[in-house]
Amino acid sequence: MELRDEINKQQQQKVVEEVIEKLSPPSSIRHLHMEGYFGSRLPNWMMAPDTCILKSLRLLKMDKLHCSTQLPNGLCLLPSLESLIINNAPTIRSVGPEFQSPSPLAVGGIITASSVVAFPNLATLRxxxxxxxxxxxxxxxxxxxxxxxxxxxxxxxxxxxNCKLSCVPPGLASSRRHALREVHLYKLSNLTYIDNFPSVVELQVFDCPELRRISNLSKLQKIEISYCPNMEVLGGVSSLDSMEMEDGTMETIPEYVTTVRPRYLKLTCSKELYESLLTGSSSEYDKISHIKSRTICAEDKD
Known part of the structure; x- marks a missing residue:
C-alpha cells in the first residue's frame, strides 16, 4: 500500500509539473500568487535564470509548497519585484548563494556578476x-x-x-546595508545572536529560546523582546527610545536591562514579579528605576 501510494504521488506530481510548465504567465503580469503547488520542482519559467518573462512582476507570493526542496534561483534578476512572500515550504532545508547572487551565465555570459544587482527593487521579504x-x-x-x-x-x-536558522547570514546583516528599517524574527528555534544592522530602527524578536545577544544596531529606536528567556546581552543600541518585554514566566528582570536607557519601558511578566515591582523598593525594581516612563503588567493566564 505504501509503495502504491508513493507511485501515485509521483505520478500526480509529474502531471502537476507538466501542467504548470505550460502555464507560463504573460510578461505584463504584476502580481502572482501560487498556492498549494505540490510538485517536487518549480516550473522552468520560474527557476530559469532568464527571467525576463516576469519583467513587470512586483508581488510574488507562494503558499504551501509542500514538496519543493529549493527556492527559485532566477528571482534575483527580476527588475521590478518589490515584495516576495513565501509561506509554508517544509521541505526546504538550505538556501544557497545562487538565490541572491546571479552568475555570469545567468545574464548570457557577457555581463560580469559584480555588475548585476540582485533583487534591485525588493523592499519586503517574508x-x-x-x-x-x-x-x-x-x-x-x-x-x-x-x-x-x-x-x-x-x-x-x-x-x-518559524525556522531553524542559527543566525542571519553576513550578506544580509551587513555593515553597509542602509535601507533596511524593520526586522521581525518569530519562532527561530536555533537563533543565537542578532548583530550588525546599522540602519534598523525597529526590531521584534518572539519565541527565540536560544537567543543570547543583540548588538551593534546603532540606529535602533524600538525593540520588542518576547519569550527569549536566555537573552544576556543588549549592546550597541545608543538610539534606543522604546523597549517592550513580554514573558509570562519571567520571575527576575534580565541584567541587560540595566545597561540600556530607553525613554519608555513596557514590561509584561509573571504575577510574582509584578507584585514585587509594585513595592518600588525591591532589587528587581532597582534594575528598571533608571527608566522614567514605565508600564508594568502581569500576564493573565486565563
Missing part, C-alpha cells in the same frame, strides 16, 4: 513556515563592491517566521 530551514549561505560582498551593487539594496522590511 519567509514563513520553512520549518526545516537550517542554512542560508550568503557571505558579505567584498569591500570593492559598492552599496548600490550589493544584493537587495532596497530592502526595507525583513520577516522570518
Amino acid at each position: 519567509l514563513a513556515g520553512l520549518c526545516e530551514w537550517e542554512e542560508w549561505v550568503w557571505e558579505e560582498q567584498g569591500e570593492d563592491v559598492t552599496v548600490d551593487a550589493m544584493a537587495m539594496p532596497a530592502l526595507k522590511v525583513l520577516e522570518i517566521i
Whole structure:
C-alpha cells in the first residue's frame, strides 16, 4: 500500500509539473500568487535564470509548497519585484548563494556578476513556515563592491517566521546595508545572536529560546523582546527610545536591562514579579528605576 501510494504521488506530481510548465504567465503580469503547488520542482519559467518573462512582476507570493526542496534561483534578476512572500515550504532545508547572487551565465555570459544587482527593487521579504530551514549561505560582498551593487539594496522590511536558522547570514546583516528599517524574527528555534544592522530602527524578536545577544544596531529606536528567556546581552543600541518585554514566566528582570536607557519601558511578566515591582523598593525594581516612563503588567493566564 505504501509503495502504491508513493507511485501515485509521483505520478500526480509529474502531471502537476507538466501542467504548470505550460502555464507560463504573460510578461505584463504584476502580481502572482501560487498556492498549494505540490510538485517536487518549480516550473522552468520560474527557476530559469532568464527571467525576463516576469519583467513587470512586483508581488510574488507562494503558499504551501509542500514538496519543493529549493527556492527559485532566477528571482534575483527580476527588475521590478518589490515584495516576495513565501509561506509554508517544509521541505526546504538550505538556501544557497545562487538565490541572491546571479552568475555570469545567468545574464548570457557577457555581463560580469559584480555588475548585476540582485533583487534591485525588493523592499519586503517574508519567509514563513520553512520549518526545516537550517542554512542560508550568503557571505558579505567584498569591500570593492559598492552599496548600490550589493544584493537587495532596497530592502526595507525583513520577516522570518518559524525556522531553524542559527543566525542571519553576513550578506544580509551587513555593515553597509542602509535601507533596511524593520526586522521581525518569530519562532527561530536555533537563533543565537542578532548583530550588525546599522540602519534598523525597529526590531521584534518572539519565541527565540536560544537567543543570547543583540548588538551593534546603532540606529535602533524600538525593540520588542518576547519569550527569549536566555537573552544576556543588549549592546550597541545608543538610539534606543522604546523597549517592550513580554514573558509570562519571567520571575527576575534580565541584567541587560540595566545597561540600556530607553525613554519608555513596557514590561509584561509573571504575577510574582509584578507584585514585587509594585513595592518600588525591591532589587528587581532597582534594575528598571533608571527608566522614567514605565508600564508594568502581569500576564493573565486565563
